[in-house]
Amino acid sequence: QLVESGGGLVQAGGSLRLSCAASGRTFSNYPMGWFRQAPGKEREFIATINWSGGNTAYARTVKGRFTISRDNAKNTVYLQMNSLKPEDTAVYYCATGGPQFAIALMTRRGDYDYWGQGTQVTVSS
Numbered sequence: 001q002l003v004e005s006g007g008g009l010v011q012a013g014g015s016l017r018l019s020c021a022a023s024g025r026t027f028s029n030y031p032m033g034w035f036r037q038a039p040g041k042e043r044e045f046i047a048t049i050n051w052s053g054g055n056t057a058y059a060r061t062v063k064g065r066f067t068i069s070r071d072n073a074k075n076t077v078y079l080q081m082n083s084l085k086p087e088d089t090a091v092y093y094c095a096t097g098g099p100q101f102a103i104a105l106m107t108r109r110g111d112y113d114y115w116g117q118g119t120q121v122t123v124s125s
């Protein structure tokens with residue numbers, strides 16, 4: 001089970017930190033990812049982190065503004081979002097899946113098996 005939190009309303013240029021708490025499997029063995037879906041649009045990849053936290057990848061639209069991290073002791077993955085823009089407005093989802101101790105970073109929606117319920121992020125101009 002994955003439960004996201006930390007969403008809300010923020011002004012453009014502001015920051016938010018999303019959290020995703022995992023339970024039900026050996027969290028630390030699996031990659032984690034963040035995706036988002038804006039109204040009328042496809043769910044898109046935002047960021048991913050490998051099982052150890054030593055390797056990450058980002059979508060071009062958020063690189064340099066967002067940071068993904070994980071705390072395996074707390075079974076939690078985070079998404080620090082800075083310099084937010086109105087176009088970042090969406091429902092944000094965390095996900096996990098793939099093989100244990102995967103080496104390759106997973107950037108496709110189909111790579112993930114388990115999803116949270118999402119948390120709304122709204123950025124006002």
